[in-house]
Amino acid sequence: MNICDLLSDYKCPDINGLYYENGDIAVLDCSTNVISFVGVIDRLNIRDVKIHEVGLVDFDYFGERLFGDLIAKYGEGSSGGDGIFCLLSKTTKKLLWFLFLDNSNPFCDVELFGDEIHLHSTNGAVLSIPVDRPEFIKVIKASDF
Template sequence: MGTQEELTAIQRLWADYRLPILDALHFADGRSFEVEIDPDVPSGMRVQEQFDLEEVLAEDPDWTTRVDGLRTVPLGDGGVLWGGDGATGSNGFFARLHADLTLVWVIFFQVSNPFCDIRLSGTTAEFRSTSGVAITVDIDDPTRSGPA
């Protein structure tokens, strides 16, 4: 996976199963986007502005939470989709991981409740939380998960 210096901020956090406490989509390559739950759009989520996670963490390096998986769905490439919770009952996340459990991408919400149901159809997955929040994403690129 590379040395600590070569890793992106999200890869360094994920190595300890930690995520920033931000409603955001993070890619292993270092790209991060603000996201918002929006039941009025087909995907259930709006992808918004891109931001620099390194900058955010420089301002507040402890604004992170440990995450724990509750549901796993295997993918044909050996990787998995994983959904679960954060430190508080309102936190929820879901992610696509490589076979070695390193990150492809991850989405975290502060107020969604844990994501415990995953339904996969081709390259589209629906993640549903214990409070009924439903987010549908293209697992190859969650930024193109439907019209905003």
């Protein structure tokens, strides 16, 4: 199974995590209710994921922003409480990384400050994510509800 093929069909595994083009997944433990660093609790590869056990989530993009050579897409998963974010190279159209969180609420805006993505959720939370080191993700504003 190829993560890029799944994502191009607007589907991703129901695993909170950062997904990379080579199939690696950094599984995340994330709550947007408190200001904190988000922990990587496991590492997987898409080849080892039993989709019939974890399930697939359909998703839609709400918006897209261009930042130089970066394409940032954001939106929601099928349950309504899911947030998704995708970062692509504008030049090569290659996936840099993809984020799925089942408890963030949909992502509704994105900004770039230096090399940090600020990802806004409909619940008021803001995540800060280094473009080149997304595993250092942190909640910089807790959710409003």
